[in-house]
Amino acid sequence: MLEVKEDTLESLLRKAIQGLQSSESRIVSYTKKIKNINPLEFFDAGSEFHMERSFWKSTIDEFTLVGIGNAYTVGVGHLPINELEEAWQSIIHNAVIYNPYEEPGIGLAAIGGMDFDPLKQKTSLWNKFKQNALRIPRFMLANKGKNFYLTITIMVKTDDDPKEITEHLLKQETFLLAKRNIPSENITILHQKEVEPNKWKDTVKKTTEYITAGHVEKVVLARELQLEFQEDVQLTKVLQQLMDKQPTSYIFAYEVKDNCFIGATPERLVKVEHNELLSTCLAGTAPRGQNEEDDEKLGYELLHDDKNLQEHDFVVQMIKDSVEEYCEDLQIPEHPVLYKLRNLQHLYTPVKGKFKDGYSIFHVIEKLHPTPALGGEPRPEALTYIREHEQLDRGWYGAPFGWIDNNQNGEFAVAIRSGLIKNNKASLFAGCGVVKDSDPEAEYEETRIKFMPMLTVLGG
Ligand SMILES: C=C(O[C@H]1C=CC=C(C(=O)O)[C@@H]1O)C(=O)O
Numbered sequence: 001m002l003e004v005k006e007d008t009l010e011s012l013l014r015k016a017i018q019g020l021q022s023s024e025s026r027i028v029s030y031t032k033k034i035k036n037i038n039p040l041e042f043f044d045a046g047s048e049f050h051m052e053r054s055f056w057k058s059t060i061d062e063f064t065l066v067g068i069g070n071a072y073t074v075g076v077g078h079l080p081i082n083e084l085e086e087a088w089q090s091i092i093h094n095a096v097i098y099n100p101y102e103e104p105g106i107g108l109a110a111i112g113g114m115d116f117d118p119l120k121q122k123t124s125l126w127n128k129f130k131q132n133a134l135r136i137p138r139f140m141l142a143n144k145g146k147n148f149y150l151t152i153t154i155m156v157k158t159d160d161d162p163k164e165i166t167e168h169l170l171k172q173e174t175f176l177l178a179k180r181n182i183p184s185e186n187i188t189i190l191h192q193k194e195v196e197p198n199k200w201k202d203t204v205k206k207t208t209e210y211i212t213a214g215h216v217e218k219v220v221l222a223r224e225l226q227l228e229f230q231e232d233v234q235l236t237k238v239l240q241q242l243m244d245k246q247p248t249s250y251i252f253a254y255e256v257k258d259n260c261f262i263g264a265t266p267e268r269l270v271k272v273e274h275n276e277l278l279s280t281c282l283a284g285t286a287p288r289g290q291n292e293e294d295d296e297k298l299g300y301e302l303l304h305d306d307k308n309l310q311e312h313d314f315v316v317q318m319i320k321d322s323v324e325e326y327c328e329d330l331q332i333p334e335h336p337v338l339y340k341l342r343n344l345q346h347l348y349t350p351v352k353g354k355f356k357d358g359y360s361i362f363h364v365i366e367k368l369h370p371t372p373a374l375g376g377e378p379r380p381e382a383l384t385y386i387r388e389h390e391q392l393d394r395g396w397y398g399a400p401f402g403w404i405d406n407n408q409n410g411e412f413a414v415a416i417r418s419g420l421i422k423n424n425k426a427s428l429f430a431g432c433g434v435v436k437d438s439d440p441e442a443e444y445e446e447t448r449i450k451f452m453p454m455l456t457v458l459g460g
């Protein structure tokens with residue numbers, strides 16, 4: 001990695017190109033501060049370039065990343081996570097970087113996700129998505145608190161002309177940063193179809209019997225809701241509404257051609273900043289009440305409900321056992337508290353620790369995914385069971401989605417409360433933890449509410 005102290009984009013490109021042997025290529029990345037801009041206007045502008053877009057927002061951290069286009073995508077093949085890390089490191093190693101700001105997430109960074117289960121037979125639903133992908137956007141807008149930054153990243157080859165590339169990039173930049181109106185049309189649903197709800201309930205029933213027989217302790221089962229709209233869905237509008245309606249969730253989107261995986265998840269998998277590690281145990285669910293009193297009652301019952309506490313505890317134990325290897329000074333409260341969302345409340349236990357040297361966020365992702373909040377317990381048996389019995393190609397649903405920068409900082413959430421949008425169609429996904437005392441009707445109802453965050457912003 002060549003870090004340059006002071007430079008213009010053009011001279012940075014020149015230096016990077018001059019240092020190349022024939023047929024070599026390398027990443028050049030240039031970061032500068034820019035004036036305030038509405039991240040959604042920037043996102044919307046990207047559609048006019050027909051460039052694929054990526055989006056991440058963490059409201060608690062007042063941190064938003066919007067990627068337009070693709071300088072390079074790491075992964076995309078059948079890479080296990082440790083090889084994904086090697087591929088990422090090798091790209092960074094050869095990069096030429098100008099970035100005077102030493103803040104996590106500002107500068108050269110990638111956004112991406114991965115398959116929930118690479119061993120599950122793929123269907124045509126997810127055919128545009130690779131097994132895993134970390135995309136370094138050509139233009140990345142980063143907004144942290146009151147500050148706005150633009151990072152331009154491009155892959156250069158020996159025969160590239162720095163002046164020509166600079167002119168082209170600056171023209172695109174001017175277009176992307178221009179003020180514009182974002183779409184405001186309402187979305188109208190024409191058809192709505194739950195995929196085989198009765199069969200799903202039967203599977204829940206069979207699963208409780210399988211658990212009672214002692215084969216596994218917990219299995220998470222998911223299902224799909226299919227939608228068709230009058231018009232193609234305006235993604236910018238969907239993002240805006242998710243941001244308005246789900247302020248305590250991570251908002252994310254990842255476009256591949258005319259497909260977009262998008263959602264608002266409350267569940268952090270792992271965050272690494274400097275040497276601090278944060279993770280979250282989130283499992284066990286109740287609806288929100290009609291009024292304050294009702295809501296408190298439902299919350300109180302959730303905190304004392306054996307079935308939900310058991311669902312939750314599998315996650316706490318597994319995350320604790322997993323991160324002990326990577327962390328010192330582990331802090332995990334003894335009892336969960338409530339995490340309230342617009343439509344639901346969950347049992348929540350935060351996990352905090354000091355990251356030991358020699359480990360990266362990739363190690364933690366590999367170790368944690370999927371936690372028993374999305375897979376089950378014990379993991380291998382639960383995954384085999386899901387592979388054989390669940391009638392759904394989860395694709396990137398339920399898997400880690402997030403960002404990483406060139407200094408090993410990053411954050412990945414668990415991509416739930418999400419859907420895959422394809423022009424005027426969408427598939428929404430929702431799952432629930434099945435334990436021995438699960439009631440199929442109640443689990444069905446729980447997943448019905450879990451569709452809400454996406455359904456309500458899509459005109460439902
Ligand atoms: C699998 C999902 O939620 C998980 C996360 C929180 C609570 C859960 C539950 O109570 O079942 C699930 O484990 C989903 O929303 O699709």
Ligand SMILES: [Mg+2]
Nearest residue numbers: 284285432433
């Ligand atoms: Mg549950």
